[in-house]
Amino acid sequence: MHDELDEALRLPERAVKEILPRVVIVGGGIGGTAAARALKKTPVEVLLIDRRNHYVFQPLLYQVATSVLSESEIASPIRQLSDSQENLSVIMGEVVGVDTAGREVVVDCENQSARRVPYDFLILATGTHPTYFGNDRFSEFAPGLKTLTDARRIRDRILGAFERAELEDDLNEQKRHMTFVLVGGGPAGVELAASLAQMTATTLRSNFRRIDPSSASIILLEGGKSILPAYGDELSEKATAQLKKIGVEIRTGVMVENIDADGVVAAGVRIPSSTVIWTAGVKPFPLGDWLGAKTDRAGRVLVGPYLEVPGHMEVFAIGDTAGVLQDNKPLPGVAQVALQQGKYVGNVIADRVRGRVGAQPFRYNDKGNMAVVGKNFALLQTEKMHTSGFVTWLIWAFIHIMSLPHAQNRIRVYTQWFWWYFTGQRSSRIIAEPEAVLSKGQKPLPFEPH
Ligand SMILES: Cc1cc2nc3c(=O)[nH]c(=O)nc-3n(C[C@H](O)[C@H](O)[C@H](O)COP(=O)(O)OP(=O)(O)OC[C@H]3O[C@@H](n4cnc5c(N)ncnc54)[C@H](O)[C@@H]3O)c2cc1C
Incomplete structure (x- = not known):
């Protein structure tokens, strides 16, 4: 099923030896990498796509901006994850669309024409970017x-x-x-x-x-x-x-x-x-348009109890890009939410692949918020x-x-x-x-x- 693509992307031989369900994760930030790690021991092929080659711990960005730390101290190459995770491959490229009917994501890789990457499960963890509210x-x-x-x-x-x-x-x-x-x-x-x-x-x-x-x-x-x-x-x-x-x-x-x-x-x-x-202010990337899904007022994709995109049980949205109501309140766009959702979705997919049913709906365990003032x-x-x-x-x-x-x-x-x-x-x-x-x-x- 994935032969053509594997050749195109030159995936290592170990990943194509046997045909395993493919989990495509878009976004190698806090949520995406947590999901990838949660799938480490699951018999799936994990393909993590990010438009940057590095993961950034955003809560300390302000210290780079004010000279306390340098860039490399709060970042690491996403590819380094595959050192300790055999079933993981990383692609640097920008996802520009999702074909939910054909189960493919469209990836714009540098200097190459757009490629279509098939998936069996898709996790969207693309985060947000600054918004100037129309200005x-x-x-x-x-x-x-x-x-x-x-x-x-x-x-x-x-x-x-x-x-x-x-x-x-x-x-x-x-x-x-x-x-x-x-x-x-x-x-x-x-x-x-x-x-x-x-x-x-x-x-x-x-x-x-x-x-x-x-x-x-x-x-x-x-x-x-x-x-x-x-x-x-x-x-x-x-x-x-x-x-x-x-x-x-x-x-x-x-x-x-x-x-x-x-x-x-x-x-x-x-x-x-x-x-x-x-x-x-920040706003999410236009996943709602890609998926034809409903979004909340902030533009986040409204997901179901298992963080699935309604109508697509194999597609999940997590982290800052997902709109989740808990006890009638929207969950905040913070690192803990993305981390817990990443782990949760990884486990839901692992259960499904192994034929286990009965996962509990996602529930955020709020450990509190911190801010530093100097x-x-x-x-x-x-x-x-x-x-x-x-x-x-x-x-x-x-x-x-x-x-x-x-x-x-x-x-x-x-x-x-x-x-x-x-x-x-x-x-x-x-x-x-x-x-x-x-x-x-x-x-x-x-x-x-x-
Ligand atoms: C300055 C700043 C300070 C913060 N401080 C705190 C704090 O103190 N405490 C706290 O809890 N939270 C804090 N946050 C929020 C926290 O960092 C986010 O909630 C968290 O990073 C969200 O994780 P995520 O996985 O949803 O997205 P992100 O971690 O933002 O990751 C998204 C990833 O998706 C990639 N991507 C986006 N679009 C595409 C595409 N089309 N194709 C391929 N890749 C794509 C991006 O390159 C990125 O790597 C802060 C955020 C910022 C910006």
Whole structure:
């Protein structure tokens, strides 16, 4: 059944020796890799397709953007998974459609015409990308934070802004370069703002001669009435107080009206800035269109109790791209949901392949949400407990180190954190595209659409 394709994709001989049911997984992020691992001992052929060659632990992207960590410390090649999993093959390519009637996904592989890849089971775990709520022109001036490229470009912009400020004679322009605006008061905006504030106050403090980096303005804009609304009033207030303590200015209840090369207009007020970062929203890839399936208001595919796409018991959607109601509330787009759903779907498929029936519907076990507000301060919200402070920060650090993909990532991050904690130094202060930063007239850096 799969002979032609196997030849085309040059799958290793071990995978085609016997005809096994093929599970195609689209997306090698948190959900997709969890599903692949759950199928390790199942007699199936697993084909994992991702448009990137690497897995990224997104919760630490903000630390790459603010120079604490480097790209490779929070990422790993997806292909490395096949070292320890015989039944897994990895393809780098972009899936551009699904033919549910023919049971094939359409893959656009670099420099080759589109290929059709047959599946017996399909798991869609394509995640989300930043959305500008219809104002796509903002993306040129205000990158979102979703990929390693985004994080590197944000780092370039931040470090480049200080370099420009150091060279600038006009005090207004200098102030503009030293004003950083973050749009969106969710966890990503809060974490980024806090880390940036601490970078200016410590790491960069004595590195310049004409400017004082600790006088930089970091402004966090939020359209709602408070930051981190999902964490409840008490933790939101604590996070606000902590951010203010480290020098972040918070403006709530303000809607962004325009973003251009000179800065931001919010609630009718222009804020001159050469660095604007967008963390206000994400949306899923258009799986609903591919599958002809219903989506929720956020664009996520509405799935059934086994995370199957209605009408297609062999197709599953998981993680940020799936809309699941539990106790009449939509599940949040967080790592734990993707991880648990990936494992669950892998087990459902394993049961079906082995002829076992009677799987229980998926139920998310909420272990709580965490957010970090700079060094030494984190928040934890569970159903029974709301807590914050230094001990919570230690728990946050431990959980995040343990969630990294491989031992090599854990050791490297631990070492970097140790050095950063005790010296204040951030070793990844590299401007990767200096040409763009130094361009006369401070043109916006090229931004790759998602
Ligand atoms: C900046 C940031 C901070 C975050 N912080 C936290 C946090 O502190 N705690 C928390 O719990 N969650 C956090 N999250 C959310 C968490 O990372 C996501 O919920 C989780 O990654 C979702 O997993 P997923 O498998 O659904 O998608 P992802 O992990 O995003 O993986 C999707 C994969 O699909 C691939 N892909 C997409 N489209 C295609 C296509 N057409 N063809 C082939 N491949 C494709 C992508 O390249 C990617 O590898 C954060 C997210 C971001 C962006």
